[in-house]
Amino acid sequence: MTILTQVEPVEIEYPSSDGEPMAESDITRDYRTYSVEAVKLYFQERSDVYVSANSFIYYEEGNNQAVVAPAVYVVFGVANRKRDNYKVWEEGGITPDFVLEITSETTQTKDQETKPEIYRALGVREYFQYDPSGDYLNPILQGVRLINNQYEPIAANNIAFDTLWLFSEVLELELHIISGELRFKVPQTGEFLKTHKEENLGRLAEQQARLAAESAFQQSEQARLAAESTLRSLVTQLLNSGMSLEQVAQTINLSTLEVRGLVGENF
The missing domain is CATH 1.10.10 (Arc Repressor Mutant, subunit A)
Incomplete structure (x- = not known):
């Protein structure tokens, strides 16, 4: 008599971190923080836009090695809620539309070769790289747009090596480099996006100016x-x-x- 033994399926874990301490320069951290906070604040009234930074995106169910962690990414058409990580199959197959990597010479190979292929396969419509230290990118901000399943360069409006801007059709925002500093700009108003801290400081300055005017x-x-x-x-x-x-x-x-x-x- 043959006895069949039922094999329990192995539960696959999808960690939110690789367990290693994250080491990054002040420059990388500051620009990543600015980018995610400013873009998240810009889309805060949209319930169908998810903005995140440096979190794992798992793109193959059952394969926790099929993972990528963009510096900043934006997804349209999914709920704006907090997540430990982003599993494509749990989001109706919707993948990021916009990716920004804060790149450097140490991440050059991944950012220039490995990640673009992953992003192209996932259908990421726009992929930008910003090299704040000027280690290897010239100009220091570059972008590509997915056209016929291939990435084509986005034309840059160059003013100088460290002063230029590119337009993101996905975000409908301009990415500006001003004397080496990355800033997002709303073309309709000409205003640059701010972080929560910068917004609060701006409101505080306005309040102080108003009080000073009233006192005068x-x-x-x-x-x-x-x-x-x-x-x-x-x-x-x-x-x-x-x-x-x-x-x-x-x-x-x-x-x-x-x-x-x-x-x-x-x-």
Whole structure:
């Protein structure tokens, strides 16, 4: 008699981290933080846009080695909610539309050879690379767009080696390099995107400016009232000394109407 043994399926884990401490330069961290916060803030009213940074994207169910971790990525058509990682098959097969890598000489091979092939296969519509240190990219910001299943370069509007901009059709934003600094710009308004901290600092500066203006107005009003009180007292003294309204007006270089406005109809 043959005895069949039921084999329990092996549960595959999809870690949210590789267990290794993440080492990155201040420059890489700062620009990654700016990019994800600014773009996330820009799309905060959209419930169907997910923005994340440096998290694992698993793109083959049952294969936890089929994974990539972009510096910054944006997905349209999925819920805007927090995730430990992004599993394509749990998101209806929807893959990222936009990827930005903060690249350097140490990640050159992955960013230039390995990742583009993965992103192309996943259908990532736009892939940008930013090399803040200028280690190997010239210009230091470059982008490609998926056309007929192949990546084609996105034309750069060059001003100088470290001052240029490219347009993202996916985000409908401009990626600007200004003296080497990466910033996202809204073409319709000409405004550059800010992080939460920068937004708060901007609001604080506006509030301080408003309070300073209000204080200056109050001081000016107090000075005006004090001067008016002094002038009224002088006019009263002159009128009480026997001078006529016309004489007082001529003495202090005011019209009779203005003098009467100071003392009323008592004189």
